[in-house]
Amino acid sequence: MTGPGTTLPRPPRRILVVGNGIAGQTACDGLRAGGFDGDLTIVGDEARAAYSRPALSKALLVDGGSHELAPPTHEATEVLGVAAVGLDAVARRVRFDDGSDLTYDGLVIATGSRARRLGGDHSAELTLRTLDDALVLRERLAARPSVAVVGAGPLGMEIASAALSAGCQVTVVADGRPMLPHLGPCLSDAFTAAAVAQGLKLVDGTATGIDGTHAVVLSDGARVEADLLVTAIGDIPSTEWLASSGLLTGGRLEADTRGRIGPGIVAAGDVAAVPTQAGVRRIPLWSSAIEQAKVAARALLEGDEAPELDLDPYFWTEQFGLTLKAAGHLPASGDPEFLLGDSPHGPSVMRWIADDGHGVAVAVNHRIPIPRLRRMASAGA
Numbered sequence: 001m002t003g004p005g006t007t008l009p010r011p012p013r014r015i016l017v018v019g020n021g022i023a024g025q026t027a028c029d030g031l032r033a034g035g036f037d038g039d040l041t042i043v044g045d046e047a048r049a050a051y052s053r054p055a056l057s058k059a060l061l062v063d064g065g066s067h068e069l070a071p072p073t074h075e076a077t078e079v080l081g082v083a084a085v086g087l088d089a090v091a092r093r094v095r096f097d098d099g100s101d102l103t104y105d106g107l108v109i110a111t112g113s114r115a116r117r118l119g120g121d122h123s124a125e126l127t128l129r130t131l132d133d134a135l136v137l138r139e140r141l142a143a144r145p146s147v148a149v150v151g152a153g154p155l156g157m158e159i160a161s162a163a164l165s166a167g168c169q170v171t172v173v174a175d176g177r178p179m180l181p182h183l184g185p186c187l188s189d190a191f192t193a194a195a196v197a198q199g200l201k202l203v204d205g206t207a208t209g210i211d212g213t214h215a216v217v218l219s220d221g222a223r224v225e226a227d228l229l230v231t232a233i234g235d236i237p238s239t240e241w242l243a244s245s246g247l248l249t250g251g252r253l254e255a256d257t258r259g260r261i262g263p264g265i266v267a268a269g270d271v272a273a274v275p276t277q278a279g280v281r282r283i284p285l286w287s288s289a290i291e292q293a294k295v296a297a298r299a300l301l302e303g304d305e306a307p308e309l310d311l312d313p314y315f316w317t318e319q320f321g322l323t324l325k326a327a328g329h330l331p332a333s334g335d336p337e338f339l340l341g342d343s344p345h346g347p348s349v350m351r352w353i354a355d356d357g358h359g360v361a362v363a364v365n366h367r368i369p370i371p372r373l374r375r376m377a378s379a380g381a
């Protein structure tokens, strides 16, 4: 994206970051690192400091472990508990739900996403997206209810694992093999085997709704009953406040390779769709949000001189006694090449090279440093 007004007026004075998650916080750090010393304000609708979302299902839910991030050093003015409700991109003004508004020279859109729900506003349906969600879920699990989890992606399986370790009877409703689209068959099989060995019950089916307070209804009419119903069926980008901004394309916030959306506006993290080899798509992952935010901050300051997004994918999960770290492009298909160890149940490091030359190196229950894992992924390609 080029043209007049795409980057900041020189010298820039006011940059507004909307969304106080890891993308918003990283953008603030990146702006300061890039030399921006003007007014920097970050606004978030959660009335608390930014925290680690991945830690909610891997630490807080499991054993009350920490979800805290290091305190910020960017010295932005933090406005918390306030939601953006509208954007006038011509007047460069954001409106908030407390009736206030803020103008800006540069805007970072980092409003992330929220949990997709199965049953609309059904009060019996719990989801896990925020710290508040995690605290509620942790308290409910302490009473050892029977639990039905809808969704067998990494998040659903992490919730199921935490519930099992809390002493609950747990059923996962899986529309296909757990984590198959995310990890590929070899790793999906290894993780499913570990889950089943620990007592997880799997029900193959498509959930269509919630009935009453204790049942998930499947497409064939069957019901899965449990005391506690939790869904983990994906996320929806938080773009409602941009509805009349003129920035959405078919309802999506599409950024260019530098995170740019329009004049003086960039976006990063789960809210944004970015160009990838598989087309323009969201990559709702922690490391992706960080990389996008770094690039977007540079683009706001440097325009076409800023580097383009060059994602170096990294993913991890912890569940059912297994820890997986993956550098490179998942899912992995076919048989792995074992670089260390000899079993996908670990401890091991495996590598797959796809036909297009992309590699992925995966460590299971192995404390290999991430930079070394990255080198292994690229060395084979």
Ligand SMILES: Cc1cc2nc3c(=O)[nH]c(=O)nc-3n(C[C@H](O)[C@H](O)[C@H](O)COP(=O)(O)OP(=O)(O)OC[C@H]3O[C@@H](n4cnc5c(N)ncnc54)[C@H](O)[C@@H]3O)c2cc1C
Residues within 6 Å of the ligand: 018, 019, 020, 021, 022, 023, 024, 043, 044, 045, 046, 053, 054, 055, 056, 057, 082, 083, 084, 085, 110, 111, 112, 113, 114, 128, 129, 130, 155, 238, 241, 268, 269, 270, 271, 283, 284, 285, 286, 287, 289, 314, 315, 316, 317
């Ligand atoms: C339980 C859980 C576990 C996860 N585990 C992993 C993992 O293991 N690995 C991995 O790679 N990824 C994981 N993820 C995904 C990862 O956490 C996200 O990709 C990442 O947090 C995205 O960061 P973000 O800043 O773009 O969005 P968010 O973290 O969603 O932050 C956006 C912030 O903006 C706020 N906001 C929304 N709308 C408005 C508005 N209108 N006005 C003001 N503020 C607003 C939101 O409330 C939120 O605080 C996990 C996610 C969850 C929920």
